[in-house]
Amino acid sequence: MEKLVNKNLITLKCVLFCFLSGVGCIFPFLPVHILSVGLDRGEARLISAVAPCVAILGPAVLGCLIDKLSVGRGSTGGAPGPSGSGKLLRVVTAICLILSALFYTLLLAVPYTERHEARRPQVLFMCDAENTYVMQEICKEDMRCNSWSGVKTGVLAVSSCEYGCADDNMTWIKKPFPTTTTTTTLSPMYYTASNYTPMFNFTYDDDEEEYEAYPPHLCYQGQCLVYMAHSRRMRVPMSLESPIPPEDNTTETDAWCTYRASSPSCLVPAAKLPEFSVMQSECKPAVRCQVLDPYDEPDGVLADAECRLTIGDPSATFTTYLILRMLADIWPTAALALLGAACVIATRETSLGRGDVGRQLAFGTLGLAIFPPLAGLAAESMESPFVVPFALHAVFMLIGALILLFDSHMPLSTPEWWWHTATGVLAMPMNTVRRYGAETAAVFAVVALLGVLCSGIDAYLPWTVMEMNGTLLHVGLTMTAGALPAVPALWWAEALVDYIGHSNVFISAFTFYCLRYTGLAYTTDYTWIIVCEILEVFTMSLVWVTAVLYFRHLVPRKYTTMGQALPVIAHFCIGRCIGAIVSGMVSLSQPLESAREVYRALGVASLAAAAVYLALYHLLLAPRCAARPAPPPQHLLQACTVDGQLNGKGLNANGGSNGTYSPMRVYHEERSRKGHFRY
CATH class of the missing domain: 1.20.1250.20 (MFS general substrate transporter like domains)
Structure with a gap:
């Protein structure tokens, strides 16, 4: 058998x-x-x-x-x-x-x-004649501010820039932006800060009153980016230092991280603007802008500053x-x-x-x-x-x-x-x-x-x-x-x-x-x-x-x-x-x-x-x-x-069971020592 x-x-x-x-x-x-x-x-x-x-x-x-x-x-x-x-x-x-x-x-x-999915906290922007402030909600996941070493350079896309009075508590920058409709939308332009003092006419639909005003000037390394009336988007070059965290970021639920930058600075002609003619001693003229897509803007200075909760x-x-x-x-x-x-x-x-x-x-x-x-x-x-x-x-x-x-x-x-x-x-x-x-x-x-x-x-x-x-x-x-x-x-x-x-x-x-x-x-x-x-x-x-x-x-x-x-x-x-x-x-x-x-x-x-x-x-x-x-x-x-x-069972005459055709025969000498296998 x-x-x-x-x-x-x-x-x-x-x-x-x-x-x-x-x-x-x-x-x-x-x-x-x-x-x-x-x-x-x-x-x-x-x-x-x-x-x-x-x-x-x-x-x-x-x-x-x-x-x-x-x-x-x-x-x-x-x-x-x-x-x-x-x-x-x-x-x-x-x-x-x-x-x-x-x-x-x-x-x-x-x-x-x-690694939890990144949360994108709100970002605010304000500048005056001396400093620029970029504020970001603190990451509530781990109560920290996104930080880096040295100075980080990039751009920040802004819109709806307006004048106002800043205070030490940053109250004005946190207020919601008014919904204003304008009849004029112009594109931002670069000018040299040392030799340019333009004046523009703007027409507002809400009060139908014309007056002369200086548009906000955001200056960076000697070049001023002029924000025209309610432009859709203006990319502002920016260099940010590591943030200043809140004094007590473990209990504050609405705390903000403040990023300081020496530039850009804002040219604020307070003496010629009617809103700053009264109580100039109590008012610190400043410009604030609405920040657009801070984490998605190409070459954005905050492109990687989302809040992330990471364990391990x-x-x-x-x-x-x-x-x-x-x-x-x-x-x-x-x-x-x-x-x-x-x-x-x-x-x-x-x-x-x-x-x-x-x-x-x-x-x-x-x-x-x-x-x-x-x-x-x-x-x-x-x-x-x-x-x-x-x-x-x-x-x-x-x-x-x-x-x-x-x-x-x-x-x-x-x-x-x-x-x-x-x-x-x-x-x-x-x-x-x-x-x-x-x-x-x-x-x-x-x-x-x-x-x-x-x-x-x-x-x-x-x-x-x-x-x-x-x-x-x-x-x-x-x-x-x-x-x-x-x-x-x-x-x-x-x-x-x-x-x-x-x-x-x-x-x-x-x-x-x-x-x-x-x-x-x-x-x-x-x-x-x-x-x-x-x-x-x-x-x-x-x-x-x-x-x-x-x-x-x-x-x-x-x-x-x-x-x-x-x-x-x-x-x-x-x-x-x-x-x-x-x-x-x-x-x-x-x-x-x-x-x-x-x-x-x-x-x-x-x-x-x-x-x-x-x-x-x-x-x-x-x-x-x-x-x-x-x-x-x-x-x-x-x-x-x-x-x-x-x-005792024999092979057929060709060493295989499929006739005499063997496409890839293998020889290890002039004659095969293995029989004619189909290889």
Whole structure:
């Protein structure tokens, strides 16, 4: 009876189950967690873009390190040393899982900050021959005045300027402005203060009396801005010093902050104005103006002086979260590459047949389907909701690390020791790195582009779910919807990919991304989000196993770990970084509607990529790279593997199940040692 499960691979399946369960418990909730500590969406987008970029260090450095140190004495014919037995791979992977648990748990200790929406207090303006006064209501949120060091320069837009008598208590400046209608509206003009004493005639409708008057002159650095009768807007240059707070700003509810400025000053011709001819000793001639849009005026001197209530230190929160997130993302990314290499090595794929990488990933994907909604459901009932997902992540990672450390029988020996053909020929020539460099780069670019499209959805989909009145349970279910159909697909993935061909899988993925983005762009219901996530089996699961299988065949066995690090770097580092940037280009004021516009654009881009790839591959590459219909050696026809074990079932004459056409054959010598796979 055919054995479906290799007992030697049970512990590897358990490690993959723990790893993907831990990933599923935390990654769907990270976008929501960033906002929960008080950071805004702009800061969250920056973190989501920078963290995967830094995460490149994990698979790149450790992939090279493992490949270099794992070369024992196998290449010289001796027995493998400790590094050649797979111990190094197990220990380093376990360390990655432990560090992932540690750094993601530390995110719970990020200091909380809270920034309330800015309130815009009233601003008043008055000036006399000596000083200029700008007054602002004190910020009642924290009973403080907005302050700065030195002198701040800008403009203040004013209107409805009028003469009056100022007093030490600033009573007149606080009085409401009269509603006066005028028949003349003129524009302000600049004149030199030293040689200009104009007189103008103004007509007022309220008393229908004409008289000569000096319009207000607001002078700044030797230039006077003349306010004409009830001009709509006049931009006054201004230099303000730090404010003088009220004497007791802790109990005064209507206190004002006073900003002093040496300029502009007002030219007030008191001797020639009738309103100042009486009781000049008790009257301090001054000009007051109504302030227009003090916080919105371009180059405004008070543009950033709104009242803000801030709890904690937003800068410290952002910096701490960014550093911890960058350090945290390195380790699961590195672990994914190392576990991919472990699957390739442990399944013992040789020219005698195929290993079953897909079945190992299928078992691990069960954890990705089961635990995210459970973590979300538990989080909903907790006062500190994110403790449960982060704790589950740590538990699963630690369990996986313990299995790796204590299971010394996991079949992870040095690649050179298991790369054999039936004739006993050892490892392939190393010049294949140069021979297939262009093809490796092309597949790397395709996987990176698919990673961009994947991140374009996953990076901020939890925000969309929450904006549709969803809960953390609903966020977790989106992960289940994508992972559950992937289990049977991955179980038969190698045969499926071999039959379809890797390029056709990639082309199909671009097409299904178009469908996913189109659905998300027009959906207004959570149910349709789930439907779109079900399509992830075609855009993520099959794509990933195809990338693993293709790089397994393309990269020499000496570089097995680095070969599995390449798709991780392309998809989950470079692609995730660019995708987070592209999908984050939405309006902060209307995030949901703006996100739909981005989804529509990415949907069109996906369809265009599918069409270009289809045309280039089937019209240009496939005819040139078609494999010759030569059968493999006769002694290989009776051998194939099931879950890493040989059995008596034979392959067809071309090493595959889809006739003799093989668009992208891979040769590591003049003849293929792997059979004519469709890669």
